[in-house]
Amino acid sequence: MRPIPRSSRFANGGVSFWFRDGGLPERRAPLPGGADYDVCVVGAGYTGLWTAYYLKKDQPDLRVAVLEREFAGFGASGRNGGWLSADFSGSREDYARSHGKAAMVALQRALMATVDEVVTVAGAEGIDADIVKGGMRLVAANAAQHERLERQIEYLQEWGYWPDDIHMVGPDHEPRLSVNGAVASGYSPHAARVHPAKLVTGLAGVVEAMGVEIFEDTAVTEIRPRSGSERPAVVTEHGTVHADHVVRATEGFTSTLRGQRRRWRPMYSSMIVTEPISAELWEGIGWEGREVLGDTAHSYVYAQRTADDRIAIGGRSGPQRIGFSEDNEGATQPQAIAELWRSLTRMFPDLVDVPIEHAWSGVLGVPRDWSPTVNLDAESGLGWAGGYAGSGVATSNLAGRTLRDLVLGRSTDLTRLPWVGHEVRGWEPEPLRWMGTQVVRGLYRTADRRESRTEGKGHTSRLADLATRMPGN
Secondary structure (H helix, E strand, O other), X not given: OOOOOEEEEEEEOOOOHHHHHHOOOOOOOOOOOOEEEEEEEEOOOHHHHHHHHHHHHHOOOXXXXXXXXXXXXXXXXXXXXXXXXXXXXXXXXXXXXXXXXXXXXXXXXXXXHHHHHHHHHHHHOOOOOOOEOOOEEEEEOOHHHHHHHHHHHHHHOOOOOOOOOOEEXXXXXXXXXXXXXXXXXXXXXXXXXXXXXXXXXXXXXXXXHOOOEEEOOOOEEEEEOOEOOEOOEEEEOOEEEEEEEEEEOOHHHHHHOOOOOOOOEEEEEEEEEEOOOOHHHHHHHEOOOOOEEEEOOOOOEEEEEOOOOOEEEEEOOOOOOOOOOOOOOOOOOHHHHHHHHHHHHHHOHHHOOOOEEEEEEEEEEEOXXXXXXXXXXXXXXXXXXXXXXXXXXXXXXXXXXXXXXHHOOOOOOOOOOOOEOOOOOOOOOOOHHHHHHHHHHXXXXXXXXXXXXXXXXXXXXXXXXXHHHOOOO
C-alpha cells in the first residue's frame, strides 16, 4: 500500500481537529467545595448542557450546576463526525414490544423534529456552528450493499419514515455528489452538518449566561441516591454536592463511576481530516449541498464536507481496547488512520495525494442491546440519559428536553416515548466482552471483503448475518 500523505501540520490526538480549528477553550474554575443545588448535572457534553439549557429556560429560578472532569465538550460531543441526524441505533422491535408500534413511530418522528429544533435553537441563541441542513446521502458500492440499502429504506418506511423522509435517488440527483463506484444512493432531508466543538462550546456559553454554574476540572467519583432524609449527592475530589435531582450525562465515561463499570461498554471511534481541498478537485466531486455522507458497508464510515472545504471522515476503525483505557489526548491507532484513508480514497480516488492533517479518536457509550435510554427515578432522585451508540448529536437534545419534563414532574408526549425507562442488563465482564467485540468486528470486515468481490447480483454475506445475531451486537 502506498504511503499515506501527511500534512506538515499533521497531528494525532490533541482532543480533536474540531478543537484545534478553534483552539482549546479556557478552562472554568473547579468546584470550590461542598454545595447545594436544585439540580446537579454530571457531564458537560451535549446531554448535560441541553438538559441544563431547557431546565433553566423553562424555570429560570432553578439552581442548576454542571460538573465536568475536563472541559465542556471534551468527550464525544467535541470529537464526533458532526452528523445532526434523525438516525437511531436502538431496536425498534424491542421498543414496540413494550409500548406498541405507534409509540416507536412517535419516537422516530420526534427525532426528525429534533434536527430542526437544534438548528432553530442554535440560530436563536447566536451559536455559529457551521450548520448546513443539506440532508443525508447513503451510498452503496456493490450489489449486496445496494440490496441492503433498499431493504433498509423499506424497513424505515414502516417505522416512522414516510417516502418523502427517506428514499432511493438516481445518479442524476441534485445537488451532485460523485462517489466512486457507487451503484445506488439513498437520501433523507432530516440531517445537517455541524461543527461539533463550535456547537458544544457555544451551548456551554449560552447555558452559563443563563445562570447555570459550570465547574470544570472537577472529577466525579460517585453518585449517591437519596437515602431517607439524605438528598442525592455527587462526590467529587473538591467536595460533595447535594441536590434534589442528579442527572448522569456521562455517556462513554460512565464506566469510570463507582458501580457503573458494566452498564455501558466504552467503544472507540476514529476520524481523520484532510487539508483544504482545491476548487478543481471539488469540481469533480460536487458535494455543493454539504450533505452528510455515509456508506452501507458493515464496517461503515461517515463523512462531511467542512466549512473550509476539507473532508472529515470517521468510523469504528482499529481494534477495540480491553475495558476502558483513558486516552485524554484522543490519539488514534495507525491501523485506524490507514483504514479511514483507504475508505476516503476508495470513495474519492482523485484525493489520493491530498494530505491528511489530523487524526483523533473518541469514546462513546454502548448498551448491551444498543438501545439508548432516558429516565428519572423518583425514589432515588437520580436521572440519566445516553447509550446513544454513535447517534447522539440529535438524540442528546431530545434526551435533554425529556429530562427537563421528568425533573419538573410533567407528563408529556416526550415522557411517554418508549425509550423512557428502558432498562437493559449490563455487559459481561472483561475479557469476555472484548473477545466478543473482536469476533464481531472480524466477521463484518470479512463480510465486506466478500461482498466487494461479488460480481453482478449479490446478497449480504452470511458472515454478517452471523455477526448481527451474536449476543450484544
